[in-house]
Amino acid sequence: MALLLFLAVVSVLAFLFFFDPGRWETLTSVIMRPLKIFAQPIIVGMLNGQIPLMPPLIFCSLVANSLAILGLILLVKKRKEIPVQEKTLLLASLLVTIFLVFPFLGTEWANRLYLMAYLPASLILILLLKYIYKKWLKILLAVLALIIMIIPTPIVIIVRGAPSISEDAYRDLLKLKTEIIDPSKTLIITRHGLEWWTAWLMKVDVAQGWGLTEKDVDKYHDIYYLKQKSGHGNFGPLGPGGPSFPEVEIPSQSKIVYEDEFFILAKALPGFLQYYQKEKKRK
Structure with a gap:
């Protein structure tokens, strides 16, 4: 049955390729469209000097990636201790965080997705605070998280919007x-x-x-x-x-x-x- 289904799909695709190029092109463009998210990676543009280094994006990337690394270590070391539900949540948060700050995302996508990474990264932080039992390490992580949240606040308050031309x-x-x-x-x-x-x-x-x-x-x-x-x-x-x-x-x-x-x-x-x-x- 599976073989017949495979042959049917191949036959349809072959027919489109040889006899209906327009529909074939439309079909392939739809299938390949998700890959456009990786076109013109932001990391390549920054390294080549085509895209200016943007501190907010770099800051978000460093914080999110650091939490993702710590979360991955937690998942590996305490995989037997963490309940299945929380383990699933942690794994999902790790995957989403890594994707949102992936350095090979296209520039236009990265400009937006990097700034969203704090959402899944916050879930990782919560689980880290729950399963890190060393008091000094938990306090250090909490203080660092607090500093990261507080630092942008005066910048947002002091620096107001400005037009890009006079x-x-x-x-x-x-x-x-x-x-x-x-x-x-x-x-x-x-x-x-x-x-x-x-x-x-x-x-x-x-x-x-x-x-x-x-x-x-x-x-x-x-x-x-x-x-x-x-x-x-x-x-x-x-x-x-x-x-x-x-x-x-x-x-x-x-x-x-x-x-x-x-x-x-x-x-x-x-x-x-x-x-x-x-x-x-x-x-």
């Missing part, structure tokens, strides 16, 4: 709308923080260069680089109050269509993606 730059950005012929078919590559304002004011799609693929590029008639020269706000990798995210690099063969004291808008020429990828590899 009011003058905002008004100047409105002038760029006249350079865009068809916003629905236009993509603008710009730095993180500026892309929000660009998409909102100019009604275009935006991207950061490192995330582009040839398939993405084919969707647009016009592709531009937008680089800010002045009028930066106080928002960047360190959060509100810190320096801005790094500006995009405009390839030398791009055509500048607009420039003033605040912005440079350059049109990407055919083949720009290959040039951009070479530049990233060179760095």
